[in-house]
Amino acid sequence: MISYEKMSKPADRLSPMEKPFRQVIRKWTEDDVMPYRRQYDEDWKDHHLIEPAMKKLCVDLGIQTVLFPEELGGMGFGSSDYMAGLMFAMCEEMARGDSALALANICSMWALCTFLLKPNINMRLARELAPMFCRTDKLCVCCQAMTEPQGGSDIENIDLLHGKTIRTTATLDGNEWVINGHKLWPTNSGGIANLFGVPCTTNPGSDDPDDFAYIMVPAHLEGVKQSGPYQKAGMAADKNGDIWFDNVRVPDFYRVQGPGKDAEVFKGIVTIGLLGSVGFGMGAMMNVYEILYDFVNTHTIGNRPLKENDAVAGVIGQIAGDIDICRILSYELIRLIDSRTKVGGKPLHSEETIAKARNIKAFVSDVMVNDIGKAMDVLGGYGSDRAMDVEKHWRDVKMIQLWLGGKQLCQAEATRYFFDCETI
Amino acid sequence: MKKDINQLFIYPKTWVSKETGDITKSVRQWANKEIVSRRLEFLDDLDTLFPKVRASLALDIGCQGLMFPADLDGLGLEVPDAAPALIMVLKEIGRADAGIGFIHAMEYALCALLTTAGGNAFSQLAPLFCGDTLNSAAMILPACGRTGETMPLFEGRPVAAVVSRNGAGFTISGWGLRPLDLGMDAAVFAVVGADSDGTPGVAVVVADGEGVTRGENILKTGLEGCSNANIDFNSVPLESMMWFEGEAAVRHLYSWTNLLLGAVSVGAAMGCMEVVGEWAADRVIKGGGLMKDNPLCASVLAEAYEEVALSWTLIHHLANALANPGEWGDAGDLMMFTQAQMTGRRVQSSALQAINKMMELMASEGYAREGRMEKAWRDVKTIQSGLCGVGGEALIRLDVARYVFDSNAV
Numbered sequence: 108m109i110s111y112e113k114m115s116k117p118a119d120r121l122s123p124m125e126k127p128f129r130q131v132i133r134k135w136t137e138d139d140v141m142p143y144r145r146q147y148d149e150d151w152k153d154h155h156l157i158e159p160a161m162k163k164l165c166v167d168l169g170i171q172t173v174l175f176p177e178e179l180g181g182m183g184f185g186s187s188d189y190m191a192g193l194m195f196a197m198c199e200e201m202a203r204g205d206s207a208l209a210l211a212n213i214c215s216m217w218a219l220c221t222f223l224l225k226p227n228i229n230m231r232l233a234r235e236l237a238p239m240f241c242r243t244d245k246l247c248v249c250c251q252a253m254t255e256p257q258g259g260s261d262i263e264n265i266d267l268l269h270g271k272t273i274r275t276t277a278t279l280d281g282n283e284w285v286i287n288g289h290k291l292w293p294t295n296s297g298g299i300a301n302l303f304g305v306p307c308t309t310n311p312g313s314d315d316p317d318d319f320a321y322i323m324v325p326a327h328l329e330g331v332k333q334s335g336p337y338q339k340a341g342m343a344a345d346k347n348g349d350i351w352f353d354n355v356r357v358p359d360f361y362r363v364q365g366p367g368k369d370a371e372v373f374k375g376i377v378t379i380g381l382l383g384s385v386g387f388g389m390g391a392m393m394n395v396y397e398i399l400y401d402f403v404n405t406h407t408i409g410n411r412p413l414k415e416n417d418a419v420a421g422v423i424g425q426i427a428g429d430i431d432i433c434r435i436l437s438y439e440l441i442r443l444i445d446s447r448t449k450v451g452g453k454p455l456h457s458e459e460t461i462a463k464a465r466n467i468k469a470f471v472s473d474v475m476v477n478d479i480g481k482a483m484d485v486l487g488g489y490g491s492d493r494a495m496d497v498e499k500h501w502r503d504v505k506m507i508q509l510w511l512g513g514k515q516l517c518q519a520e521a522t523r524y525f526f527d528c529e530t531i
Numbered sequence: 532m533k534k535d536i537n538q539l540f541i542y543p544k545t546w547v548s549k550e551t552g553d554i555t556k557s558v559r560q561w562a563n564k565e566i567v568s569r570r571l572e573f574l575d576d577l578d579t580l581f582p583k584v585r586a587s588l589a590l591d592i593g594c595q596g597l598m599f600p601a602d603l604d605g606l607g608l609e610v611p612d613a614a615p616a617l618i619m620v621l622k623e624i625g626r627a628d629a630g631i632g633f634i635h636a637m638e639y640a641l642c643a644l645l646t647t648a649g650g651n652a653f654s655q656l657a658p659l660f661c662g663d664t665l666n667s668a669a670m671i672l673p674a675c676g677r678t679g680e681t682m683p684l685f686e687g688r689p690v691a692a693v694v695s696r697n698g699a700g701f702t703i704s705g706w707g708l709r710p711l712d713l714g715m716d717a718a719v720f721a722v723v724g725a726d727s728d729g730t731p732g733v734a735v736v737v738a739d740g741e742g743v744t745r746g747e748n749i750l751k752t753g754l755e756g757c758s759n760a761n762i763d764f765n766s767v768p769l770e771s772m773m774w775f776e777g778e779a780a781v782r783h784l785y786s787w788t789n790l791l792l793g794a795v796s797v798g799a800a801m802g803c804m805e806v807v808g809e810w811a812a813d814r815v816i817k818g819g820g821l822m823k824d825n826p827l828c829a830s831v832l833a834e835a836y837e838e839v840a841l842s843w844t845l846i847h848h849l850a851n852a853l854a855n856p857g858e859w860g861d862a863g864d865l866m867m868f869t870q871a872q873m874t875g876r877r878v879q880s881s882a883l884q885a886i887n888k889m890m891e892l893m894a895s896e897g898y899a900r901e902g903r904m905e906k907a908w909r910d911v912k913t914i915q916s917g918l919c920g921v922g923g924e925a926l927i928r929l930d931v932a933r934y935v936f937d938s939n940a941v
Contacts, residue, residue: 145750254895257815264817272818292895340898340905347895407676408922409687409941418925418940476887483916484923487674488709490916491752498752502909505887509894515827 111393114434122189132200140204151343162246172241174223180241185223191444198386203394206387206503207344213383214294218251218304220379221363221372250300252290269314275307277320282359286352297336297346300326317366330355341502375455381464384507385437388475391500392430395482426478433471440467462524469517472508532808542847551616562627570903581756596661598642603657610643614850618794625798629910630756632795634667641668641721643787659718669710669717675921683725687941690731692724701769703734708762711917715758733780735773742767753909779863786862789875793846796882799907800839806903807889838885842878849874869934876927879915
C-alpha cells in the first residue's frame with residue numbers, strides 16, 4: 108500500500124521532533140487501533156476495546172503528559188515553539204486509524220490548553236493538576252464541558268454574545284467557587300471524564316468579559332453527575348452525554364486565568380479546537396487515500412485498472428489534489444498558531460487568527476465530507492461495506508464538519524473579520 | 532412545520548389516478564402510525580420492530596405483491612402504467628424508513644422486468660410474494676473485475692455471473708457476487724449475467740435451490756433491517772423464462788431501479804425536512820431569535836427544500852416517461868436508460884445533499900440517533916453509492932456521453 112508521505116509538508120518548518128513523534132503514534136495506530144476499529148461501532152457504550160487503546164497511548168506512551176512542563180513530569184509541548192505542529196501531527200496520525208479515538212485523546216488536552224500554553228501558563232494550577240496526568244499509571248481523561256442545552260454553539264460565538272447566554276454559574280464563596288449548571292454533548296463526557304474544564308458566568312446575562320469564567324472541576328467532587336453516552340452515526344470512541352453541576356465546590360485558584368483573561372484564553376482554545384478538527388479530517392483523508400490507492404490498482408472497469416480509466420482518474424486525481432491542498436492549508440494554520448508569541452505573530456484569540464482558522468476548518472471540512480463521499484462512490488457497492496473502512500471515515504468526518512458551531516459559525520466569524528460586521 | 536409536507540411538493544396530479552391516491556393515503560397512514568409518530572421507539576428497538584412494521588405494510592396493506600396480477604392474489608398494479616403510483620407509494624415508505632422502501636423498490640423493479648415475460652413468470656414467484664410470509668428480492672448488478680481478469684462487460688461494467696444453456700433451460704454460476712443489499716434475506720435474485728457469447732442479460736434466480744450459497748453477514752453504513760451477504764451460484768438451474776437475454780433487459784432493470792430507488796431517497800429527504808422544520812421552529816440561536824428566522828439558516832433550509840423539490844419533479848418526469856413508452860421508448864431502450872441513469876444519479880446526489888445540509892443545521896443533534904435524521908443520511912448514502920456502482924458517478928456520465936454524443940468512451 109502507498110504511503111501518504113507524497114502529500115505536501117513544509118520540511119524547512121517542521122520540528123526536529125515531528126518525524127520520530129509521528130513514528131511513535133503511527134505504530135500505535137497501526138498496532139492498537141487499525142486491527143480493531145471495525146468493532147468500535149459496537150463498543151460505543153462500554154469501550155471495552157477503546158479504553159485499552161487510549162490507556163496505552165496516554166499512559167504507556169505518555170501522551171497525557173505532553174502539555175505539562177517538563178519539571179512537572181510532562182513533555183513541555185505547552186511552551187514549545189512547535190506545539191501546533193506536533194499536536195497536528197498527533198491528530199493526523201491518530202485519525203488515520205480512528206478520528207474519534209484521536210478526538211478523545213486530543214480533547215483530553217484541549218481544556219488544559221487554557222492554562223498550559225505559553226504565554227498563559229498558570230504554574231500553580233499546573234502543579235495542582237499535574238499529578239492526575241504525569242508520573243501516574245492511571246488514565247486521566249479531561250473534558251471541555253462547553254455546550255449547554257439551550258444555546259448550542261452560542262458559547263463558541265463569544266465575539267458576538269460575549270458569554271451572555273451562558274447559564275452555568277460560578278459564585279465565589281470564601282476561597283471556593285460554587286458551580287451550578289447543565290452541560291451537554293462534550294467529548295469525553297458520557298461518564299468517562301476525570302476532570303472538566305467549564306466555561307461559566309459569574310454574573311448571568313452579563314456580556315462583560317470579566318464575568319466569563321473558565322474553571323477546572325474534578326469529576327469526583329460531590330455534586331458532579333454524568334449521564335451515559337448518546338448513540339451516534341459514528342465516532343464511537345468519543346462518548347457524549349450530559350453533565351450536571353449541583354453546588355460543586357472547587358478552590359478559587361481553579362479558575363484558569365482570572366477576569367477578562369479567561370475569555371481571551373477560551374477564544375484562543377477555540378482556535379486550537381479548529382486546528383484539531385483539521386488534523387482529524389486530514390488523518391481520515393490520508394487513510395481514505397491509501398485505501399483508494401489500493402482499490403483502484405487492483406480492481407477493473409472495462410477490463411482495465413480503475414485508475415487507468417480517464418473518467419475515474421479525473422475523480423481520484425481530484426480527491427488526491429484536494430487532500431494535498433488541505434495539507435498545505437493545515438500547515439498554514441499551524442504557522443499562524445505557532446507564531447503567536449513571535450514577532451509578527453497574533454495571539455490565539457485575535458479576530459484575525461480565529462477568522463482564518465475558521466476558514467481553513469470550514470474549507471477542509473467541506474472537502475473531506477465531499478471527497479470521502481466520492482471515494483465511497485468509486486467503491487460502488489463496496490463503499491458502504493464496513494470492511495473497507497472508507498464508510499467509517501465518511502460517517503466520522505461529518506461530525507467534524509458539524510461541531511464548533513458548524514459551517515454557519517465559521518462563515519459568520521470569517522465575515523465578521525473580513526467585513527467588519529457588528530451584528531453577525 | 533405548520534404546513535403539510537404533502538402540500539409542499541408540486542407534481543402533475545393528472546398523472547396520478549384516484550386509485551393511486553387511495554393506496555398512497557393508506558401507506559401514509561401506516562407511515563405516520565407505525566414509524567413517524569414513534570420514530571425513536573422504532574430506532575431504539577429496530578431489530579424487533581422492523582419486521583413487525585414491515586409486515587403490517589407488506590402483508591396487511593398488501594404492498595408486497597402489489598404488482599402481481601389480481602388472479603395470483605396480488606393487487607394488480609401493472610407497469611409501465613403504474614410508474615407514477617409506484618413512486619408515490621415508495622416516497623411515502625421512504626419518508627418513514629428508507630430500508631423498508633429499499634425492500635419494496637427491489638421487488639417492484641423485479642416485477643417490472645417480469646412484466647416483459649408475461650404471466651408465467653409472475654406465476655412462478657407469486658407463492659413467494661402473494662402469500663402470508665414476508666419475502667424480498669435482491670439485485671446483483673455488474674460491479675468490478677480484478678486486475679488481470681478479462682470479463683464480459685455491460686456498458687464497460689464487468690459482469691461476473693455466467694449463464695450457460697443446459698438442455699431446454701439454463702444454469703447460472705458466479706462467485707462472490709455482491710447484491711445491492713438483501714443478499715442474506717432475499718428469496719429471489721435478479722442477477723445481471725452474461726451468456727457464453729458474453730452477451731449480458733438478467734437471470735431471475737429463486738434462492739431456495741441447491742447451489743446457492745450466502746456468505747457472512749456484511750456490516751454496512753445504512754439500510755439496517757436489510758441484511759446483505761456475498762452470493763455464490765454454483766450451476767444453479769434456471770427456467771428458460773427466467774433468463775432475460777440481451778442488453779435491453781439489463782437496461783430495463785437499471786431504468787426501473789433508478790426510478791424506484793430515487794423515490795425512496797426523495798421520501799427519506801422529505802422525512803428529514805419534517806424533522807429539521809420542527810427543530811428550526813423551536814431552536815433559539817444567537818442569544819435570541821429562532822433558527823428559522825435567521826437569514827443564513829433560512830437560506831440553508833431553502834437550499835435543502837430546493838434539492839428535494841427539484842428531485843421530486845425529476846422523479847415524476849421519469850415516471851411519466853417510463854409509463855408512456857410510446858412517446859420516448861421503452862425502459863430497455865438506450866434513450867430511456869440514459870435518462871434514467873442521469874436522473875437517478877442527480878436525484879440520489881440531491882437527496883443526500885439536502886440531508887447533509889439539514890444535518891449541518893441540527894449540528895450534533897443531527898448526528899445523534901435521537902435527532903431522528905442520521906439514519907436517513909446513512910440509508911441514502913448506502914443506496915446512492917451502491918447504485919453508482921464501482922467507478923462511481925463517472926461511469927454514469929459516460930453512459931450519457933455515449934448516447935448523447937456518440938462517444939465510444941467506456
